[in-house]
Amino acid sequence: MFAFREEVMRVFKTAAILGLTVSGLALSAGWANAGEVTWWTPNFNEARARELAEKFQAANPDITINLEITTTDGLPQRILTALRSGSAPDIIDVQHGWVNGYAQNDLVVPLDDVVTEREDYVPAALNYVTWNDQLWALPYRIETHAIIYNKGDFVAAGLDPANPPQTWEEFIAAAEAMTKDGKSGFAVTGGGEVGNTIFRSLPFIWMAGGAIISDDGTEVLVNSPETVRAVQFYTDFYKNGISPSSTLENDGTANRRLFIAETVSMYQSGQFDINSIRQENPDIDVGVMTIPHPEGADTAAILGGWSLVLPTDAKNPEDAKKFLAFLGETESQAVLTDTFPARVSAMSAERFNDPILEVFKEMLPYGRPVPSHPNWVQISQAYFDGIQRILLGDEDVQTAMDGVAADIEALL
Amino acid sequence: MHRKSTGYLFVLPALLVLGMLIAYPVAYTGLLSVTDNQGNLVGLDNFRAILGARATPTAFFNTLWWVVGSIVFQVVLGVLTAILLNQKFRGRAIVRSVTLIPWVVPGIVAATTWAWMLHTEFGIINYMLTAPGVLEEPVGWLTNGSTVLPVMIAINVWKMFPFVAIMVLAGLQSISNDLYEAARIDGASFWEEVWYVMLPQVRPVIVAVTLLLVIWALNHITIIYAITRGGPANRTLITPIQIFRTAFESVQFNQAAALSVMFFAVAITVVFFYIRTTAGNAGASK
Amino acid sequence: MSDTTLKLKRTGMPMPLVIVGSALLVLVCLFPFWWMGLSSIKTLRELYTIPPIWWPSLPTLDNYRTVLFESNIPRYFLNSVVISVGSTALALILAIFASYGFARFDFKGKPALQSFVLIGQLLPTAAIIVPLFITLRVLGLVNSYWGLILVYMIITLPLSVWMLTSYFRAIPVELEEAAIIDGASRIGVLFRITLPLSVPGLVSVLVYAFVTTWNEFIFALCFATDSSVKTLPIGLAEFSTEFNTDWGAVMAASMVMTLPIAILFLSMQRLFVGGMTAGATKG
Numbered sequence: 001m002f003a004f005r006e007e008v009m010r011v012f013k014t015a016a017i018l019g020l021t022v023s024g025l026a027l028s029a030g031w032a033n034a035g036e037v038t039w040w041t042p043n044f045n046e047a048r049a050r051e052l053a054e055k056f057q058a059a060n061p062d063i064t065i066n067l068e069i070t071t072t073d074g075l076p077q078r079i080l081t082a083l084r085s086g087s088a089p090d091i092i093d094v095q096h097g098w099v100n101g102y103a104q105n106d107l108v109v110p111l112d113d114v115v116t117e118r119e120d121y122v123p124a125a126l127n128y129v130t131w132n133d134q135l136w137a138l139p140y141r142i143e144t145h146a147i148i149y150n151k152g153d154f155v156a157a158g159l160d161p162a163n164p165p166q167t168w169e170e171f172i173a174a175a176e177a178m179t180k181d182g183k184s185g186f187a188v189t190g191g192g193e194v195g196n197t198i199f200r201s202l203p204f205i206w207m208a209g210g211a212i213i214s215d216d217g218t219e220v221l222v223n224s225p226e227t228v229r230a231v232q233f234y235t236d237f238y239k240n241g242i243s244p245s246s247t248l249e250n251d252g253t254a255n256r257r258l259f260i261a262e263t264v265s266m267y268q269s270g271q272f273d274i275n276s277i278r279q280e281n282p283d284i285d286v287g288v289m290t291i292p293h294p295e296g297a298d299t300a301a302i303l304g305g306w307s308l309v310l311p312t313d314a315k316n317p318e319d320a321k322k323f324l325a326f327l328g329e330t331e332s333q334a335v336l337t338d339t340f341p342a343r344v345s346a347m348s349a350e351r352f353n354d355p356i357l358e359v360f361k362e363m364l365p366y367g368r369p370v371p372s373h374p375n376w377v378q379i380s381q382a383y384f385d386g387i388q389r390i391l392l393g394d395e396d397v398q399t400a401m402d403g404v405a406a407d408i409e410a411l412l
Numbered sequence: 413m414h415r416k417s418t419g420y421l422f423v424l425p426a427l428l429v430l431g432m433l434i435a436y437p438v439a440y441t442g443l444l445s446v447t448d449n450q451g452n453l454v455g456l457d458n459f460r461a462i463l464g465a466r467a468t469p470t471a472f473f474n475t476l477w478w479v480v481g482s483i484v485f486q487v488v489l490g491v492l493t494a495i496l497l498n499q500k501f502r503g504r505a506i507v508r509s510v511t512l513i514p515w516v517v518p519g520i521v522a523a524t525t526w527a528w529m530l531h532t533e534f535g536i537i538n539y540m541l542t543a544p545g546v547l548e549e550p551v552g553w554l555t556n557g558s559t560v561l562p563v564m565i566a567i568n569v570w571k572m573f574p575f576v577a578i579m580v581l582a583g584l585q586s587i588s589n590d591l592y593e594a595a596r597i598d599g600a601s602f603w604e605e606v607w608y609v610m611l612p613q614v615r616p617v618i619v620a621v622t623l624l625l626v627i628w629a630l631n632h633i634t635i636i637y638a639i640t641r642g643g644p645a646n647r648t649l650i651t652p653i654q655i656f657r658t659a660f661e662s663v664q665f666n667q668a669a670a671l672s673v674m675f676f677a678v679a680i681t682v683v684f685f686y687i688r689t690t691a692g693n694a695g696a697s698k
Numbered sequence: 699m700s701d702t703t704l705k706l707k708r709t710g711m712p713m714p715l716v717i718v719g720s721a722l723l724v725l726v727c728l729f730p731f732w733w734m735g736l737s738s739i740k741t742l743r744e745l746y747t748i749p750p751i752w753w754p755s756l757p758t759l760d761n762y763r764t765v766l767f768e769s770n771i772p773r774y775f776l777n778s779v780v781i782s783v784g785s786t787a788l789a790l791i792l793a794i795f796a797s798y799g800f801a802r803f804d805f806k807g808k809p810a811l812q813s814f815v816l817i818g819q820l821l822p823t824a825a826i827i828v829p830l831f832i833t834l835r836v837l838g839l840v841n842s843y844w845g846l847i848l849v850y851m852i853i854t855l856p857l858s859v860w861m862l863t864s865y866f867r868a869i870p871v872e873l874e875e876a877a878i879i880d881g882a883s884r885i886g887v888l889f890r891i892t893l894p895l896s897v898p899g900l901v902s903v904l905v906y907a908f909v910t911t912w913n914e915f916i917f918a919l920c921f922a923t924d925s926s927v928k929t930l931p932i933g934l935a936e937f938s939t940e941f942n943t944d945w946g947a948v949m950a951a952s953m954v955m956t957l958p959i960a961i962l963f964l965s966m967q968r969l970f971v972g973g974m975t976a977g978a979t980k981g
Binding site (some may be wrong): 509656658679 | 710713724727728734746748749750795798800804809810812814816819820821822825826829832851855856859863865867869896899901906915930948949959963964
């Protein structure tokens with residue numbers, strides 16, 4: 001078959017080079033010289049990234065690291081635009097979940113030779129960035145959700161904040177007990193980006209023994225009895241008035257704000273929320289518990305976090321790989337992450353010893369990657385639409401999940 | 413006295429600049445729509461795939477409502493505002509400037525501010541309605557399937573009617589006094605003046621602005637995308653958002669291109685007929 | 699103006715209607731903006747409360763300090779000015795000629811060419827963003843003022859051409875014909891007769907082009923990655939991190955971004971107000 005686009009691209013490139021030579025124009029920005037590595041990192045990583053870049057440059061004086069700071073708003077669009085138009089930087093910080101799409105479209109290169117000592121990485125993190133038996137990114141940061149709760153509300157409802165609920169039944173009972181006087185016991189999400197609701201509902205499905213699709217990506221399990229039971233569990237919090245009436249417009253951030261405003265007693269989130277809560281409402285006595293599970297089953301969570309990729313069109317892949325190898329070292333991983341490092345050995349660093357992080361750490365081994373399927377984004381969108389239909393009252397759980405199953409069937 | 417070639421000379425520079433900038437994007441989109449992500453020709457597969465998606469017909473009808481609803485209210489409110497701002501009264505300069513504010517506020521900021529004001533719990537709007545007892549219960553403006561699209565349209569109208577008002581106002585300002593004087597000699601009332609002098613005179617402006625509003629409504633995704641991302645359950649999904657999500661969230665650039673091509677074909681047809689039917693009587697000289 | 703010299707009945711909208719209409723208009727337009735302004739002087743604790751707080755107990759200017767002295771906003775403000783002024787000026791010049799051509803000449807394929815002008819506006823942003831980036835790279839204009847200025851032409855030029863064409867059409871053609879009989883050239887007619895008569899139209903197109911480029915986000919985000927060319931909307935996005943937004947600072951920055959434009963418009967009031975209409979018909 002003809003690779004039409006490549007052909008057009010090549011013609012364009014040749015024309016561009018010719019035009020530039022003739023006119024003698026010098027290209028300034030975007031074209032790094034040998035010895036320069038351009039690294040796109042998000043604004044919340046800037047300080048730590050700078051620290052590591054300086055450390056690396058001190059040891060490798062012939063390589064310069066140019067940091068370009070990205071913003072979270074519109075980040076996937078900006079990265080895709082750069083990757084697809086062939087003027088990508090040398091290294092980009094991306095979320096684990098994005099890597100698969102890049103790999104399938106040949107936008108990044110495999111990093112099997114860079115990621116050494118794999119036994120030291122959390123396996124779920126490596127699974128995330130594996131496609132076609134190759135590693136397409138260097139994971140450096142991992143995290144999972146737990147349940148954050150207001151200890152004061154526990155006491156007010158006559159519950160023991162030191163012994164939070166373990167099972168679904170206990171959890172529902174506790175949430176119901178705290179739902180009074182305009183307060184909502186437990187907030188789920190039903191709005192915002194798809195990922196918010198996937199991160200908060202898929203773990204319940206796993207715990208119940210269900211799934212959205214099978215691990216090999218060939219079978220639709222979203223309307224199986226196990227999955228339906230978990231979706232019922234999740235959506236009933238809203239249907240039964242335990243989750244706030246604004247659930248359909250709330251994402252994780254909105255839930256945190258409701259928690260800070262003391263109208264929500266429990267919600268799911270990661271450790272990154274703890275600082276915001278303490279800063280914005282120091283009166284709340286914050287507790288953290290593992291996510292409750294059905295009687296006799298293990299808890300579960302989605303593993304989230306960030307990886308580093310090397311674009312196919314990188315100008316300086318050799319030096320970029322050197323730098324990536326440096327970022328993969330235990331000491332670097334202990335510094336770079338905002339939450340937890342992807343390497344087990346980096347976890348022993350002092351900064352991860354805060355007692356409030358204890359439960360989040362306990363959750364880590366239960367963290368799983370989302371299924372890797374070329375159409376995962378559309379599959380999760382179809383599932384999310386189904387959840388919203390249930391919350392809106394359009395359909396009951398079984399009907400909605402049957403509809404979702406039909407949608408997903410077409411995508412496998 | 414109108415030599416035809418002179419006309420071309422006038423329009424050529426703008427056409428050249430536009431042609432230079434959009435020729436490649438148009439060709440690129442066309443090519444993407446008939447290839448897969450490896451660059452192999454696949455015929456109409458992408459079109460079939462995207463037309464088969466459950467969201468596509470929903471998005472089409474939502475787009476229709478969105479465009480029609482937005483345009484009608486934008487034009488009516490915009491023209492009424494322009495007539496008001498064309499009156500002589502104390503403080504007119506201030507009112508004119510204030511009117512412009514919704515349009516000047518960055519779209520993303522306006523969207524987030526409205527989302528926040530309309531929030532079921534945090535929202536000032538529900539607070540204003542429930543505190544004095546106008547409403548018993550807070551309304552889920554953005555969570556109720558039947559209110560969410562009208563609310564989006566209302567925000568879009570709020571954002572864009574000032575533009576209509578300013579454009580029509582500029583047209584009203586250019587109406588020659590002779591026409592008003594003639595009408596007054598005939599003893600016309602104010603409303604007759606509006607109907608027989610102002611509206612016919614600014615008709616070309618209204619015609620042009622309407623077309624622009626249609627194009628805008630078809631292409632401006634900021635408000636919906638920032639507030640609901642097309643949800644809940646695709647209640648506010650319009651085709652341009654579907655294209656955006658297909659491309660940048662699902663990384664299905666080929667299907668997105670196929671949908672773009674169809675979207676573009678429909679849009680250009682509508683625009684072409686609109687121009688054909690309005691050009692004849694919109695006052696072209698000779 | 700003529701209503702003082704003529705003894706005809708002065709007609710106008712009934713005064714009560716003017717008052718009610720203006721009040722309503724101001725309320726609707728200003729309320730969200732006022733809410734933004736209020737949020738910009740609230741402390742973090744008072745931003746999200748249930749029920750909402752009308753007036754902060756401790757108004758603070760901290761957010762403005764953050765925006766003006768601890769962020770890139772001042773630099774981005776300058777970039778925005780350069781890019782918006784540049785693209786507006788270019789678009790206006792090209793649009794004046796094109797609109798005049800469309801308004802005053804009949805030529806083969808005019809409807810088709812007029813539709814062509816709009817193509818750039820009809821292509822969904824998501825479809826053109828990648829190929830546009832490639833075009834800019836080929837031209838060597840990524841991360842430069844010129845790159846964004848040119849890209850914004852695609853957005854503003856079509857609509858500017860459309861608006862101006864309709865304004866030019868509204869000007870009586872007899873005025874121009876008289877001048878041409880007197881021996882004036884086409885260009886001379888355009889600049890000495892048509893343009894002065896369409897000042898309100900020109901100003902409104904100018905405001906449109908300026909505001910559009912001033913607020914554009916997604917192209918700026920993708921095409922300007924260096925802080926020497928980033929614009930204000932990117933600056934707003936920089937107050938957000940992965941799971942948090944410094945909402946007070948965003949609101950303060952929005953005020954910094956919006957107020958100059960509103961004031962600019964206020965100062966251009968005079969250009970909108972008639973003055974030229976009386977002279978037009980007496981020529």
